[in-house]
Amino acid sequence: MLELIRVAAAVPAVTVGNVRENVGQIIAKAEEADKKQVQLTVFPELALTGYTCADLFFQKTLLEETLQGLRQLLLASRNLRTVLAVGLPLAVEGKLYNCAAILQGGRLYGVVPKTYIPNYNEFYEARWFTSGTELPCTELSVARMQLEEIQAEPVPIGRDLIFDTGIFRFSAEICEDLWATVPQSSLLALHGAEVLVNLSASNETIGKRRYRRNMVQQQSAAQMSAYVYVSAGCTESTTDLIFSGHSMVSEGGRVLTENAKNIDGDYLLCSDIDLGRIRANRLKVKTYAQSTAVFSGVLPCRTVCVPCAPSPEDLAFYRVNKLPFVPSERRDRAERCMSIFEMQVMGLKKRMDITHARPVIGISGGLDSTLALLVSAEAARRAGRPLTEVVGITMPCFGTTDRTYRNAWELMRSLGITAVEIPIAGAVEKHFADIGQDRYQYDLTFENAQARERTQVLMDYAGKIGGLVVGTGDLSELALGWCTYNADHMSMYGVNAGVPKTLVRWMIDSIMQNDIFQNSSAVLRDILDTPISPELLPPDEKGEIAQQTEEIVGPYALHDFFLYYTVRFGFTPEKVYALATRAFTDDFDGATVKKWLLNFYRRFFTQQFKRSCLPDGVKIGSICLSPRGDWRMPSDASAALWIARAEQL
Numbered sequence: 001m002l003e004l005i006r007v008a009a010a011v012p013a014v015t016v017g018n019v020r021e022n023v024g025q026i027i028a029k030a031e032e033a034d035k036k037q038v039q040l041t042v043f044p045e046l047a048l049t050g051y052t053c054a055d056l057f058f059q060k061t062l063l064e065e066t067l068q069g070l071r072q073l074l075l076a077s078r079n080l081r082t083v084l085a086v087g088l089p090l091a092v093e094g095k096l097y098n099c100a101a102i103l104q105g106g107r108l109y110g111v112v113p114k115t116y117i118p119n120y121n122e123f124y125e126a127r128w129f130t131s132g133t134e135l136p137c138t139e140l141s142v143a144r145m146q147l148e149e150i151q152a153e154p155v156p157i158g159r160d161l162i163f164d165t166g167i168f169r170f171s172a173e174i175c176e177d178l179w180a181t182v183p184q185s186s187l188l189a190l191h192g193a194e195v196l197v198n199l200s201a202s203n204e205t206i207g208k209r210r211y212r213r214n215m216v217q218q219q220s221a222a223q224m225s226a227y228v229y230v231s232a233g234c235t236e237s238t239t240d241l242i243f244s245g246h247s248m249v250s251e252g253g254r255v256l257t258e259n260a261k262n263i264d265g266d267y268l269l270c271s272d273i274d275l276g277r278i279r280a281n282r283l284k285v286k287t288y289a290q291s292t293a294v295f296s297g298v299l300p301c302r303t304v305c306v307p308c309a310p311s312p313e314d315l316a317f318y319r320v321n322k323l324p325f326v327p328s329e330r331r332d333r334a335e336r337c338m339s340i341f342e343m344q345v346m347g348l349k350k351r352m353d354i355t356h357a358r359p360v361i362g363i364s365g366g367l368d369s370t371l372a373l374l375v376s377a378e379a380a381r382r383a384g385r386p387l388t389e390v391v392g393i394t395m396p397c398f399g400t401t402d403r404t405y406r407n408a409w410e411l412m413r414s415l416g417i418t419a420v421e422i423p424i425a426g427a428v429e430k431h432f433a434d435i436g437q438d439r440y441q442y443d444l445t446f447e448n449a450q451a452r453e454r455t456q457v458l459m460d461y462a463g464k465i466g467g468l469v470v471g472t473g474d475l476s477e478l479a480l481g482w483c484t485y486n487a488d489h490m491s492m493y494g495v496n497a498g499v500p501k502t503l504v505r506w507m508i509d510s511i512m513q514n515d516i517f518q519n520s521s522a523v524l525r526d527i528l529d530t531p532i533s534p535e536l537l538p539p540d541e542k543g544e545i546a547q548q549t550e551e552i553v554g555p556y557a558l559h560d561f562f563l564y565y566t567v568r569f570g571f572t573p574e575k576v577y578a579l580a581t582r583a584f585t586d587d588f589d590g591a592t593v594k595k596w597l598l599n600f601y602r603r604f605f606t607q608q609f610k611r612s613c614l615p616d617g618v619k620i621g622s623i624c625l626s627p628r629g630d631w632r633m634p635s636d637a638s639a640a641l642w643i644a645r646a647e648q649l
Contacts, residue, residue, distance in 0.1 A: 002574075005195070014235050016235075018050075067146050085197055087199040113132030171185060194226065196227045198227065200229060216250045257319070270316075272319075322561060326506060351493050360469050373412075392408075409421075558580065
């Protein structure tokens, strides 16, 4: 089960005061949403009449037409499967309320009144409307609403309603309710509402769009929910205010979709929401359960069952980033990379300050060691130490190519660190002789012996000079166990342990773009273009890298994708596969995705023992595999269930 649902923010072209015209516009948008398999369609505040009716709200004609309009909507919805949330004014026992009507399949299931009535600056709603806190009843008579021919049961009304579709639970609030010190949706979310909808009529002023977006993002993050926000469009009255129809769907603090600025007309904004993310966060983050216990009595809730269409099988409106660790926007990506770099530098500098040790790093000419060296150089500079205190050691052996050897030396020279070369081929061959290993048998022992010799050199050299061995292995390698136990797996401080491979390239690129190490730009560009390899097997006949990591363990882009959705949200193999095939539809076929997914599960489970004894290293993002941090797993846990389900794909 993918746990996806489809919602829509619908902004009709309203005619202020003309309910009959507005009903037709709303029905047209509802039918469009239904054809797109939308399960919940949300309309703006007071959409039946127009928000800007002002004193027309006192007109009995308008209020009577509103009830007739609601009746027409109910009749039209008999042929629709989508749930509708529509704004309208409603008179109840001599008071007027700004409400959201929840209807589906020809039936009115509930009415939610606006709690907070703004009466400041450009808003004068208290002139017409009463707060939902003053409701004199909890049910509405269908006869008084002129709906007796449509349904027999009274209609629940109140701020305390949660609507359960059997697939998801949602609640409604209206415009200012979100702006309140304690939004109504905060309490409803604690009672289980997963999707929060806001029927709004928020006018435009300078800077308000950004402020509004930030509020929606923050509310969806704080409540671990999805938030569907829809605002009145540009067809509202422009007597004193301008409306743009600013609408968006946010999930857990990230905006999934948002309309362009100032759309001149009506529109339908669709989005697929991942309930799996919401439920995973609520299950994992115990603050949600604790808050539920603390505030359970503040607003007791009633649950109303509402049928809805089944979740669509396609992912037409589901946005899935193939590189979940890498922001798609250039500015965001650059900002993230430099923030991570700063965290790495701060972590290592603290360790250097405490130990008074010199950073010692094995330099291969590859991506990971390059990033670790740049971090070390900047940490030394921040600590007020000369860069010559940073020691880079290149250890050429059987697999070293001229390109990586040259880049390693050029990088160290350009940074001005202390550069040391210690060839290890002779020591490894002596070790082979000691254990009876054929020098030309290119097996696991052949590779691991080189990796362990490199680590021995680093550790002993650090001991000799009072140094601190800086680990270079990244998060992706730790997830796959693509490191040699008690070799490159081990260090005294791992600066890259929280950085996934798909981000390492962007990290180096951002550092280069920021001219932090101006003299190193040329060599950094060539390092970025070098194939990823541990260089533990001899080069090919052309002297080029023969052993390429991604040909052995699989593409890092896929593995980072698997890692993110497996660890961050606990998604099933079926869902991870479905999302991956969609994200990488232009890159890999289904068989390829399945092949590497199976490999991911095998390696992730069997290599846990390496992660159980990781050295210290700073946590960078939402996923950390340190046994002292986010991930605690038995080293002998079985992958059988995950592999069995993946094999059935």
